[in-house]
Amino acid sequence: MQPFKYIDNIPNHELISKKVLEYVTKYHADLLESEIYWNNLPLDNVLDHIPELIKVFKDLNLTPNAISLVITTDDNGGPHIDALKGIRFLWPVKNCKNSYTRFLDIDPNNVGIEQLPNGIIYYYSTLPPPYEYIDQVELVRPIVMNPQVGHEVILDKDKNTRMTMTIGFDEDISYMLE
Numbered sequence: 001m002q003p004f005k006y007i008d009n010i011p012n013h014e015l016i017s018k019k020v021l022e023y024v025t026k027y028h029a030d031l032l033e034s035e036i037y038w039n040n041l042p043l044d045n046v047l048d049h050i051p052e053l054i055k056v057f058k059d060l061n062l063t064p065n066a067i068s069l070v071i072t073t074d075d076n077g078g079p080h081i082d083a084l085k086g087i088r089f090l091w092p093v094k095n096c097k098n099s100y101t102r103f104l105d106i107d108p109n110n111v112g113i114e115q116l117p118n119g120i121i122y123y124y125s126t127l128p129p130p131y132e133y134i135d136q137v138e139l140v141r142p143i144v145m146n147p148q149v150g151h152e153v154i155l156d157k158d159k160n161t162r163m164t165m166t167i168g169f170d171e172d173i174s175y176m177l178e
């Protein structure tokens with residue numbers, strides 16, 4: 001199983017990204033200034049405002065169960081493994097061109113737990129870096145990713161924040177990484 005794959009069959013993904021940013025700007029403006037890494041959004045409300053997303057999931061036969069905004073800054077995108085299990089979509093929203101999600105060989109048997117102020121937990125390596133490079137992806141269109149593979153975020157060098165949307169599903173979508 002690969003750590004990520006581009007999803008190639010969403011021709012309107014840029015329009016959807018634009019609509020997500022408009023939605024966040026209008027209804028969750030506090031998040032535009034947020035430095036909290038992981039922010040859950042109200043799923044049904046997002047889908048009500050962005051019917052194009054409903055069509056994407058319908059065409060792929062997928063049932064979304066969570067949509068969250070991941071905001072990466074200079075301070076919070078270091079190497080980690082997500083505690084939340086399951087293969088997910090990662091979708092560019094803002095400042096994603098020239099930014100990378102880089103996959104690293106982090107041993108899941110040598111990790112500690114870190115908890116964000118909002119209760120979200122993730123695992124970080126208790127072994128010192130560097131970690132062996134596996135692959136990286138410029139987030140210029142949506143990807144499927146396995147967040148149980150170690151990863152870090154490399155920001156565009158001219159930007160100090162990156163906003164992405166991550167989507168979880170009822171279905172096991174590991175087949176999309178075959």
Ligand SMILES: [Fe+2]
Nearest residue numbers: 081082147151
């Ligand atoms: Fe992560």
